[in-house]
Amino acid sequence: MEALMTLLVGIFFAIAIYLFLSRHIIRILLGVTILGNAVNLLIFTSGRLTQEIPPILSGNAAAARQMVTANPLPQALILTAIVISFSFFAFLLVLAYRAYQELETDDIEEMRFAEPENQQLPPLGY
Amino acid sequence: MASSDKTNIDLSVAMITEAPPLADWLVIAPLLLCMVVGAVLLMIRKETRAQPIVAIPGLVALVIVDAALLLHVMANGPVTMTMGRWLPPFGISFTVDILGALLTLTAGIAALAGGIYGAGDVNDTGRRYGFYPFLFLMMAGVSGAFLTGDIFNLYVWFEVLLISSFGLLILGSERGQIDGATKYAFLNLVATTLFLIATGYLYGIMGTLNMADIARKAPNLTDKAPMMTVVSLYVLAFGMKAAAFPANFWLPASYHTPRVVVSALFAGLLTKVGVYALMRITLLLFPAERDTLAIVIAVVAAATMLLGAMGALAQTDFRRLLGFLVISGIGVMFAGIALASPGGVSGTMFYAVHSMIVMTALYLASGMAARASGGFSIAQPRGLYQSHLLLAAISLILFFAVSGLPPFSGFWPKVILVKASLDVGAWWLAGAILLTGFLTTIAVGRVWLHAYWRPDASDTPAEPVSLSPMRDYLPLILLTGLVVLVGLFPQRILELTQTGSEQLLNPLDYIRSVFPQGEVK
Numbered sequence: 142m143e144a145l146m147t148l149l150v151g152i153f154f155a156i157a158i159y160l161f162l163s164r165h166i167i168r169i170l171l172g173v174t175i176l177g178n179a180v181n182l183l184i185f186t187s188g189r190l191t192q193e194i195p196p197i198l199s200g201n202a203a204a205a206r207q208m209v210t211a212n213p214l215p216q217a218l219i220l221t222a223i224v225i226s227f228s229f230f231a232f233l234l235v236l237a238y239r240a241y242q243e244l245e246t247d248d249i250e251e252m253r254f255a256e257p258e259n260q261q262l263p264p265l266g267y
Numbered sequence: 268m269a270s271s272d273k274t275n276i277d278l279s280v281a282m283i284t285e286a287p288p289l290a291d292w293l294v295i296a297p298l299l300l301c302m303v304v305g306a307v308l309l310m311i312r313k314e315t316r317a318q319p320i321v322a323i324p325g326l327v328a329l330v331i332v333d334a335a336l337l338l339h340v341m342a343n344g345p346v347t348m349t350m351g352r353w354l355p356p357f358g359i360s361f362t363v364d365i366l367g368a369l370l371t372l373t374a375g376i377a378a379l380a381g382g383i384y385g386a387g388d389v390n391d392t393g394r395r396y397g398f399y400p401f402l403f404l405m406m407a408g409v410s411g412a413f414l415t416g417d418i419f420n421l422y423v424w425f426e427v428l429l430i431s432s433f434g435l436l437i438l439g440s441e442r443g444q445i446d447g448a449t450k451y452a453f454l455n456l457v458a459t460t461l462f463l464i465a466t467g468y469l470y471g472i473m474g475t476l477n478m479a480d481i482a483r484k485a486p487n488l489t490d491k492a493p494m495m496t497v498v499s500l501y502v503l504a505f506g507m508k509a510a511a512f513p514a515n516f517w518l519p520a521s522y523h524t525p526r527v528v529v530s531a532l533f534a535g536l537l538t539k540v541g542v543y544a545l546m547r548i549t550l551l552l553f554p555a556e557r558d559t560l561a562i563v564i565a566v567v568a569a570a571t572m573l574l575g576a577m578g579a580l581a582q583t584d585f586r587r588l589l590g591f592l593v594i595s596g597i598g599v600m601f602a603g604i605a606l607a608s609p610g611g612v613s614g615t616m617f618y619a620v621h622s623m624i625v626m627t628a629l630y631l632a633s634g635m636a637a638r639a640s641g642g643f644s645i646a647q648p649r650g651l652y653q654s655h656l657l658l659a660a661i662s663l664i665l666f667f668a669v670s671g672l673p674p675f676s677g678f679w680p681k682v683i684l685v686k687a688s689l690d691v692g693a694w695w696l697a698g699a700i701l702l703t704g705f706l707t708t709i710a711v712g713r714v715w716l717h718a719y720w721r722p723d724a725s726d727t728p729a730e731p732v733s734l735s736p737m738r739d740y741l742p743l744i745l746l747t748g749l750v751v752l753v754g755l756f757p758q759r760i761l762e763l764t765q766t767g768s769e770q771l772l773n774p775l776d777y778i779r780s781v782f783p784q785g786e787v788k
Contacts, residue, residue, distance in 0.1 A: 161457075169453060173460075180463050187471025215470070218419055222463060225426045229456055232433060236452060240445050255447040255524050263583045264646050264717050 146186040153179030166237045166247045173233065177226035181219045188215030282352045293336040294348040294361045297371060297410040300329055305403030315394040319386040322399040326379040329406065333372040340368045341763070345770065345780035347416065347479075355781050356477035362416030362781055365767035366616060370543055371413045373620045376749070377535035377627040378406050380742035381528050384631050387738030388528045393438050401438075402532070405431035412540050416781060418466050418476045421544060425459050425508070432537060435529045436521065447521030454517040458507035465500035468493065479781035481552050482774045491555075498556035501548045502564065509541030509597050512571040518594055519578065523586035523643075527634030530586060534593045535627035539619050542600045546615065550607060550771045557607060565605035569699040572598025576706035585633045585643045585714060589626070592669055592710070595703055596622040599684065602696055606687050612768035614683035617760060621676040621753065625668045628746035632662045635739050636718060639732045645714050650723035655734065659719045661747050666711040668750045671704040675754035679761065 153175055160172030194210045241247045244254060304325035311317055340346055340363055349358040363371075382402060389398045408428025415421050436448045466476070472493050473481055488494065507514040518538070522530050549557040549564075557564075575595025582588035596618070603615025633643065635658055640649030652659045668675035681700055688697035734740060753760055770776055 166449065173453070173456060176457075176460055180460055180467060183464060184467035184470065187467050218467075218470070221419075221423060225423070228430065229426075232430065233452055233456070236433075236437070236445070236449060239440070240449050243440075243442050243445050249449075252446050252449065254445075255443045255450075255520055261583050261644075261646060263581065263713065267716055267721070 142190045143186055146182060146190065150179050150182045150186065153182065164248050164250055166240065166249060169249075170230075170233055170237055174226075174230055177222070177230070181222055181226075184215050184218050184222065188212040283349060283354060283358075284352075287348055290339055291346055291348050293332065293339050294346055294363050294414060296332045297329060297336065297375070297414070298407055300325065300332055301403045301407035301410060304328075305400050305407065308403060309397065309400040312397055312400065313395060315391045318394050318399045319382070322402070323379075323382050323386070325403065326375070326382040330372070330375040330379050333368070333375040333410075336363060337365075337368040337372050340365055341766075345777045347780045349781075356475045356480040359420050360416040360477055360479070360781050361414050362479060362777060363414050364770045364777055365763060366543070366546065366771055367413040369616065369763060369767060370539065370619060370623070371410050373623045374406070374409050374413070374536050374539075377623050377746070378402065378532065380627060380631065380746050381532045381535075383738060383742040383745075384531070384634075385528045387735055388526055388634060389438070393526065396438055397434060398438060398529075401431045401434040404428075405435065405532070405536070407431075409536050409540055413543060416478050418469065418478060418481070418548075420476075421547075422459065422462055422466055425462065425540070425544075428537065428540065429455055429459060432533065435532070436525050438526060438529065441524070443524045447524035451517050451521035454507065454514075458504050458514075461500055461504035461507070465497050465504060468497045468500070472497065477781065478547065478552060479774070479778045483778050483782070485553055486555070494553060494556050495559065498549065498553045498560065502545065502560060505541045505545040505548070506567065506601075507541075509538045509545065509601075510594050511567050511597055511601055512574050512594075515571065515575075515594050515597075519587060519590045522590040522593065523584060527586075527630055527637070530589075531627045531630030531634070534589065534630050535623045538593060538597055539600075539623055542597060542604075542615070542619060545601075546604055546612070546771065549604060550612060551774050551777065554607070554772075557604075561605050561607065564601055565693065565696055568598045568601035568605050569696055570598070571595070571601060572703040573699055573706070574598075576703045576710065579710040580706060582710075583644055583646050585637065585645055585718065586630070588645075588710060588714065589629050589633060592629070592707060593622075593626055595707060596626065596669075599681065599700060599703065602684050602688065602700060605696070606684075606691060606693070607772070608687050608690065609765065609768050609772060610683055610687035610690065612771055613761070613764040614680045614687055616764040616767050617683065617757075618677075618680035620760065620764075621668070621680055621750075624746050624749050624753075625665055625677065628743060628750065629662075629665050629669060631739075631743050631746070632658065632665055635734055635743070636662065639734060640718065645718045648717055648721035648724055650721065651719040653722060657740070658734065658743075659715075661743055662719060663715060664747055664750065666715055668754065670708040670711060672708065673754065674751075676750045676757075678754060679757040683761075 157172045157176035160168045191211045244252055308321055345362055345364040347360050347362045349355050349360045351358050405428050408424050411424035412421055433452055437444050470476055510518040522533055572595045575591050575598055578591035579588045600615045600618050603611040636651055637643045639655050640651055668677045671677040671681040685697045685700050
């Protein structure tokens, strides 16, 4: 099961990196989303996968110690990471849209407003 | 859930049964303060006049709390507070040692200066869009990152400061800002995602995220091979956050676009959080893997400082030049991490404190110079020396300090780092530090000669601009005073950073503070 998940995570990473290489912001944005999901799956897999035993302990403490249950911590980590990546995605989406409106391009090669191309040289003598 | 079971469960095995002593609450006081004041400011967002009146006392209180925390840590060694009554490593711990407390205090001072300057620099629109709430949330993120003792929690604080910095960066929505923010946002997001990937692997290998727990278990790990991957990923992620070469290009693309006070805060605080995290991970948690990577970090350090200084030489815009000087300083700090000797680490800590103060002050000075002379270009002489003598004098002090010339604060950490490099025979690293200082002197010397010293040559003399003594000069003089004071009396800071580097290199005290029962498994 872990091996299959690892393969899936690898495919996700490959797609994300491929999209990052694009010049268009919208594709990079999709890459960011897929990368976020890849990382979530990665954390989930590193917590080891077990089937059908929820991490709820009941009965006496001695019996509970014997049980092999699902690891609850990766789920808490992923929940945090999902919330964060979702809010970042929302922000980036708006930022990309504003960039498209204001700069009239979504090609990063043409985005030269902060760093204009032909900059004046600094004074070379007093 | 039989009630009879409750009788034979001893809570003290799994839970903290006693409330922490009152002084230990200082550990989370900076965070609570920032969040509460930030929330209040958010509620009174539209009362633009009231914002600085609430914010500046809040920042003064933050500095006081940070100073009290540092004194507490100096007196008692590392202090730990664990959340939610769970015993570590299950509860999230906040563990403060001298490194964390010292950087938190310095960050607080830089934020105070920025807060006062912002009262004049940020207009009503900027305040309504939340300059002060974002400032406090960013301070919560920065302080949290410095104080936490849990790696995943560190990730969360990184994201808190990152999202607040996005808000500050696009305050004004100009074209250049949106352009810069796009690059800043995407590259920083990739860096934090790398951080998260490494943390996921780390959890898979170690089964714990508590830093003290990792520090005590890492030496006994039988399967060492995957740790190299994890530590390399951490070095890449934090190198990217700190703007080290070759992942530094987001910084000069964005740091000159926002309001001057925002640039000043970013230059003072954000990249240093990356350096801090790298110190924490490589020096405290994985010293063995760091030894293998030392040569990589050293080459990155030399390349970063030299390319930063050369980039600064090629700039006409004062603020872009300062952006490259930030990068150059990061390289100097990385040198100490690469050496990892007590001297090197102490020098890095000292340089981080110096850099936080001096870079913030330089950006503030650049803003005042631009307001007085009508632009950031250093190509047009405006005779600032004649019209604003005090500003010219303060700027000269800051230029000396950033180049590492005595008797100011940049001199001592560079001396320590050069000596530490020569001690291990890394003459090329020492040479890079000295050459960087020389190139920086040329770059800032040119700024001073052209933008300050040279008389105004234009036919229409610029209208005299008066700078406010309270809003403009007070924060600048506060920071410059510290630069001079630290430069003239370095002994106290030096002792502090030496103790701090001992705590970092021998993590026994750090581990004992989290696990008082003491056994190292």
